[in-house]
Amino acid sequence: MDFGFSQEQELLRSTARKFLENECTSAFVRARMEEPAGVTDEFWSKLAEQGWLGLVYGEEYGGSGLGFVDLTVLMEEMGRVVMPGPFFATTLLGGLAIREAGSAAQKKEWLTRIASGRAKTTLAWTEPSARWDAAGVTCKARESKGGFVLNGTKLFVLDAHLADALVVVARTSEGPTPEDGTSLFLVPKATSGVNVKLLPTMDQTRKLCEVTFKDATVPADALMGAKGAAWPTLTRVVERATVALCAEMCGGAQRVLDMTTEYAKIRIAFGKPIGTYQGVKHRAADMLVDVENAKSLTYYAAWAVDENAPEAALAASMAKAYVTDAYRKAAGAGIQLHGGIGFTWEHDLHLYFKRAKSSEFTFGDATYHRERVAQLISL
Amino acid sequence: MDLSLTPEQEAFRATVRTWLKTNIPREWTPMGSAEIPRAEQYELLRRWQRTLFDAGFIGLTWPKEYGGGGLTFLEEMVLQQEMALAKAPPILNVLGVGMTGPTVINWGTEEQKKRYPPKILSCEEIWCQGYSEPNAGSDLASLQTRAVKDGEHWVVNGQKVWTSFAHVADYMMLLARTDPSVPKHKGITYFLLDMKLPGVTVKPLRQITGEAEFNEVFFDNVRVHESEVLGGVNNGWAVGLTTLMYERLTLGFGLQMRLRIALDGLIDLARQMEKSGRALTKEPVMRQKLAQIWIETECLKYTGARAITKLLRGEMPGPEASTGKMAWVDTHQRLQELAMEIEGPYSQLWKGSEWAIEGGVWPQSFLRSRANSIEGGTTEIQKNIIAERLLGLPKD
Numbered sequence: 208m209d210f211g212f213s214q215e216q217e218l219l220r221s222t223a224r225k226f227l228e229n230e231c232t233s234a235f236v237r238a239r240m241e242e243p244a245g246v247t248d249e250f251w252s253k254l255a256e257q258g259w260l261g262l263v264y265g266e267e268y269g270g271s272g273l274g275f276v277d278l279t280v281l282m283e284e285m286g287r288v289v290m291p292g293p294f295f296a297t298t299l300l301g302g303l304a305i306r307e308a309g310s311a312a313q314k315k316e317w318l319t320r321i322a323s324g325r326a327k328t329t330l331a332w333t334e335p336s337a338r339w340d341a342a343g344v345t346c347k348a349r350e351s352k353g354g355f356v357l358n359g360t361k362l363f364v365l366d367a368h369l370a371d372a373l374v375v376v377a378r379t380s381e382g383p384t385p386e387d388g389t390s391l392f393l394v395p396k397a398t399s400g401v402n403v404k405l406l407p408t409m410d411q412t413r414k415l416c417e418v419t420f421k422d423a424t425v426p427a428d429a430l431m432g433a434k435g436a437a438w439p440t441l442t443r444v445v446e447r448a449t450v451a452l453c454a455e456m457c458g459g460a461q462r463v464l465d466m467t468t469e470y471a472k473i474r475i476a477f478g479k480p481i482g483t484y485q486g487v488k489h490r491a492a493d494m495l496v497d498v499e500n501a502k503s504l505t506y507y508a509a510w511a512v513d514e515n516a517p518e519a520a521l522a523a524s525m526a527k528a529y530v531t532d533a534y535r536k537a538a539g540a541g542i543q544l545h546g547g548i549g550f551t552w553e554h555d556l557h558l559y560f561k562r563a564k565s566s567e568f569t570f571g572d573a574t575y576h577r578e579r580v581a582q583l584i585s586l
Numbered sequence: 587m588d589l590s591l592t593p594e595q596e597a598f599r600a601t602v603r604t605w606l607k608t609n610i611p612r613e614w615t616p617m618g619s620a621e622i623p624r625a626e627q628y629e630l631l632r633r634w635q636r637t638l639f640d641a642g643f644i645g646l647t648w649p650k651e652y653g654g655g656g657l658t659f660l661e662e663m664v665l666q667q668e669m670a671l672a673k674a675p676p677i678l679n680v681l682g683v684g685m686t687g688p689t690v691i692n693w694g695t696e697e698q699k700k701r702y703p704p705k706i707l708s709c710e711e712i713w714c715q716g717y718s719e720p721n722a723g724s725d726l727a728s729l730q731t732r733a734v735k736d737g738e739h740w741v742v743n744g745q746k747v748w749t750s751f752a753h754v755a756d757y758m759m760l761l762a763r764t765d766p767s768v769p770k771h772k773g774i775t776y777f778l779l780d781m782k783l784p785g786v787t788v789k790p791l792r793q794i795t796g797e798a799e800f801n802e803v804f805f806d807n808v809r810v811h812e813s814e815v816l817g818g819v820n821n822g823w824a825v826g827l828t829t830l831m832y833e834r835l836t837l838g839f840g841l842q843m844r845l846r847i848a849l850d851g852l853i854d855l856a857r858q859m860e861k862s863g864r865a866l867t868k869e870p871v872m873r874q875k876l877a878q879i880w881i882e883t884e885c886l887k888y889t890g891a892r893a894i895t896k897l898l899r900g901e902m903p904g905p906e907a908s909t910g911k912m913a914w915v916d917t918h919q920r921l922q923e924l925a926m927e928i929e930g931p932y933s934q935l936w937k938g939s940e941w942a943i944e945g946g947v948w949p950q951s952f953l954r955s956r957a958n959s960i961e962g963g964t965t966e967i968q969k970n971i972i973a974e975r976l977l978g979l980p981k982d
Contacts, residue, residue: 208589208590208595208663208891208894208898209587209588209895209899210588210888210891210894211896211899212587213587216587276587464977468978468979472978472979480979480980482973482977482980483979483980483982485966485969485970487979488969488970488973488974488979489966489970491973492912492968492969492972493969495976495977496909496912496913499889500882500885500889500913502892503885503888503889503892504884504888506587506888507888507891509587510587510588514589525880525881525884525885529881529882529885577874577877577881578870578873578874578877580877580881581873581874581876581877584877586853586856586867586873586876
C-alpha cells in the first residue's frame with residue numbers, strides 16, 4: 208500500500224502550479240468572467256501543448272494515457288486558481304462519454320480532436336426538473352427514416368455555447384424502470400433544430416446553458432453504445448467526472464485556507480495579528496480538518512475509479528457528499544475571517560465561494576449523495 | 587498511489603482473520619460504543635490481551651528485542667481493520683500500549699527498554715497516565731506535583747486527577763516538577779512510577795455515568811529511584827510530547843476500529859427500531875445522518891492511510907496525522923447522540939430495566955462520550971495546536 212502521490216505526479220503538480228500561476232491569474236479569470244467565451248484560443252492551445260486536454264485518453268488518440276489519480280493532481284491545481292473555461296465540459300463530460308460509449312470511429316475523430324485542442328464538447332444531461340436520476344430524462348429521441356429525431360429541453364448544460372458537439376442523454380423508449388430506454392447521442396451543435404442559449408450565472412467562471420431540441424434529426428450512427436441501455440455508461444462517466452470535480456473542489460478549498468491563514472497572520476486588530484485570537488484559530492483549524500478529510504476521500508475515490516474497484520460508486524458518492532460540505536464551509540469561513548474585505552468584488556474570495564456553490568449542484572448535492580451512500584451500503 | 591497489499595500482506599490479513607475467528611472469547615459481546623473498557627470486563631480483557639500477545643498480535647510495530655513484532659504500520663493497520671470486522675474486544679492496557687511503550691522505546695535506557703515494553707504488551711503490567719492535575723489540565727506545563735532529589739531517590743508530593751485505570755494500574759507515566767526556578771516547560775521530569783510504592787493513594791472519582799473509571803491519585807513522600815527517570819532530568823516536557831504524538835498516531839488506528847464497530851452496532855439498532863410503522867433505516871432524515879457518519883468513519887481510515895504512507899516512506903507525517911483525534915471526537919459524539927435519537931424514549935432507561943434496549947448500553951456510552959472532547963487534549967487545545975503548528979498562526 209502506498210496512499211500518496213508518486214514523484215511523477217508531484218512533478219505534474221509543480222508544473223501545473225507554475226503554469227497556472229503565470230497563465231491563469233486573477234486578472235485572466237476576471238476577464239473571462241465578463242465575456243461569453245470563458246477561455247481564449249491562446250490559453251486553450253497552451254492546455255493542449257501541455258498535454259492536459261488528452262490526459263486521460265489513450266495514446267492512440269494523442270492522449271497521455273494517464274489515470275484519475277494523475278488527473279486529481281491537475282484538477283486540484285485548476286481548482287486552486289478557479290480556472291474558467293470548457294476544460295471540464297470538454298475533457299471530462301463530452302470527451303469522457305465518448306471514451307466510454309463512443310464507437311471506434313467516434314472515438315478516433317473526437318478524442319483526437321479534443322486532445323489536440325481542435326474540438327470542444329459537453330454533456331447535455333439534466334433538464335428543467337433538475338433531477339440527477341434516470342426519471343429526470345424526458346428528452347425524446349424517436350427513430351425515423353434510419354435516424355433519430357430529438358425533442359426536449361436540457362438545462363444546466365456546461366459550456367454548450369462553446370461546444371462543437373454535444374453528448375445528449377435522451378429517451379428512446381419507456382421501460383419497466385426509468386433507467387431502461389435511455390440512450391446517448393453524439394450531436395454536432397450545428398445540427399438543425401439544436402438551439403443553445405447562454406444563461407447568466409452566479410458563478411461567472413462556470414458558463415451554463417439551456418439547450419433545446421426541436422425535431423433535431425441525427426443519423427443512426429450518432430447513437431453511442433446500445434440503444435436504450437445508456438444508463439450504466441452514463442453513471443460510469445458521471446462518477447468519474449464527479450471524482451475529478453471533487454479534486455478541483457479540494458484545490459479550491461485548500462487555496463481558501465491558504466489565503467485565510469496568510470491574512471490572519473498580517474491583519475492587525477486590537478494590536479495583534481487576528482490569527483492570535485482563538486476565535487480565528489479555531490475556525491482555521493476546522494477548515495484544515497475539513498480540507499484534509501476532503502482530500503482523503505477524493506484520493507481514495509480516484510484510486511477506486513482507476514482500479515475499477517467494485518466500491519468506486521460508493522467512493523465517489525462519499526467524496527462528493529463530504530467535499531461539497533467542506534468546500535462550502537471553507538469558502539464561507541474564508542469570507543468571515545477576512546471580514547469586510549472578503550465581501551468585496553475586488554478580493555478573489557467570492558470566486559471560490561461561488562465556485563463552491565456551483566460545484567455543489569453539479570452531479571448531485573450532498574443530500575443526494577448521502578442518500579446514494581445509504582443505498583449502496585444497503586441501509 | 588496503490589491501496590492494494592502485497593501477497594505477503596494479504597497472507598498476513600488471512601492469518602489474522604482466521605485466528606480471530608477462533609480466538610475471540612465466546613463470552614464477549616461487542617459494546618455499543620467505542621469506549622474504554624468497563625470494570626466488569628477487566629478480567630476477560632486481561633486474558634484477551636494475553637492471548638493476543640501469545641499469538642504476536644499486539645505491539646506489531648515495536649522492535650522484536652523489546653517484545654514487539656518488528657513489523658510496519660501497514661500490518662498494524664491490517665490488524666486493526668480485521669479486529670473491527672470481527673468486532674474484537676478492546677485492549678485493556680490501552681495507555682501502556684498506545685503511549686508508554688513507544689515513549690520508553692524512544693527515550694529509555696537499554697535497561698528500561700528491556701524491562702518495561704514486553705510486560706506492557708502481555709498485560710502483566712497495566713499503565714496509567716499521571717499528567718493532569720486539579721490546576722493543570724489544558725495548561726499542562728503549569729503542573730505542581732513536586733519531585734525533590736534526596737540521595738538516589740526523588741521524593742514526590744502532590745496530586746493527579748482524571749487518571750484512568752489508576753485503580754488497576756501497576757505503573758504510572760508521571761510528570762512532576764523537578765526545578766521550579768526555570769520556565770515552566772523546562773523544569774519537568776518524566777518518571778516511571780511504581781503504583782505500589784508507599785505513599786501512593788488512589789481514590790476513585792465517580793463520573794457522570796455513575797461509574798468510577800477515573801481516579802484521583804495522591805503522592806505523599808513517595809520515593810522513586812533515580813533509575814526510573816525517563817529521558818533525563820528536566821526533559822519531561824519533550825518526553826511527554828512524544829507520548830502525546832504516539833497517542834494520536836497509534837491510538838488513532840484503534841479509535842477508527844472502535845468507531846466502526848460502534849457504527850455497525852448503531853445501524854443494527856436503527857434496523858430494529860420503528861417510527862410510524864417503518865424501520866428507522868427507511869426514514870429519509872435518519873438515512874442522511876447514518877450515511878454522514880458512515881462517510882466520516884471511512885474518511886478516518888483513509889486519512890490514516892495517508893499518514894501511514896508518509897511513515898512508510900520515511901517522511902514526517904503531515905497535517906493529516908494531526909486531525910484524526912478531532913475528527914474522531916466529533917464523529918463519535920454525533921454517533922452517540924444519534925443512538926439516543928434512534929432509541930427515542932427508550933434512551934431514558936438505564937441498565938437493570940428489562941425494557942432497556944441492549945441492556946442499556948447506549949445511554950451509558952452516550953454519557954461517556956462527553957469526555958472524548960476533554961480527555962487526551964481538549965478539542966480547543968487540539969485546534970490551537972493545529973492552528974499554531976500546522977498553519978503557523980501566531981501564539982498568543
